[in-house]
Amino acid sequence: MDDDIFDRIANLEDELEDIGYIEGLEAGKIIGRIEGREMGCDNGLSIGRDLGFYQGWVQQWLRTAAVRPGLVPERVLKKLTALQSAIDEVPMANGEGADFGARLKAIQLKFKTASAMLGINAAAELPTSTLSY
Template identity: 35%
Template sequence: MADLTVATPDEDIFDSIVMAEERFHEDGFTEGFAAGKIAGDQEGFKMGQVKGRQIGSEYGFYLGFVATWLQLVKEDPGLAKKNVVKTLDVLNAMLASFKVNDINNESYWDDLKKIRDKFKQVASLLGVKLDFTDEKTQQPPMSF
């Protein structure tokens, strides 16, 4: 908060009054900036948690899907054609090589999109209409 100083005899009393508004403005800006930084950090952390949960849930869904179908095909080889099994193996390899925690990797989002696309291809080849949705992680769109 700005301090109101008494004008010295060499200063004009009106200068200290006029300058008080500027000091209050600067102090208000500094306090507001600090409060905004704290609020922004908290909001960013929360958003990161939500987005991380969404990606983790989706990744786990794909892992479970692939593991289930690979086990089914292992038990009954006639369940799926060879090209479907090969595509399942490719998706499994993509999931195994995907580094979920390495968000700073340049290819992170491209790799995630490739996994989604490969999943859609596998689901189509298997003739199952399945898409990942997790109501617990669905958030309303952000608005400003």
């Protein structure tokens, strides 16, 4: 009987550690989900704001080119169309292979190239984003 009590005391630490691990894992899942949702909302807002800027910018240049033929050179129109395509390809949901960082860097590079070809200072046009693509 004494051996049984001492065995129970000796195993108590392991039992409590296992219980604590399971409880901590469950609490971590809940907290992680909340933090992930908050971070997703913050980053999603910044990404959406930047995409909206690029979308509006390229659409305005494409409309201007349609209304005033010859104002925008053909090679610039190709860059603007490529920029529009890159924007259109950004998924509106976060899933496997979304890689928003790489997509936004590519869009930003196309924007800077098109701006330079139009003789516009891209730094003055860029949105003030907190994200670093």
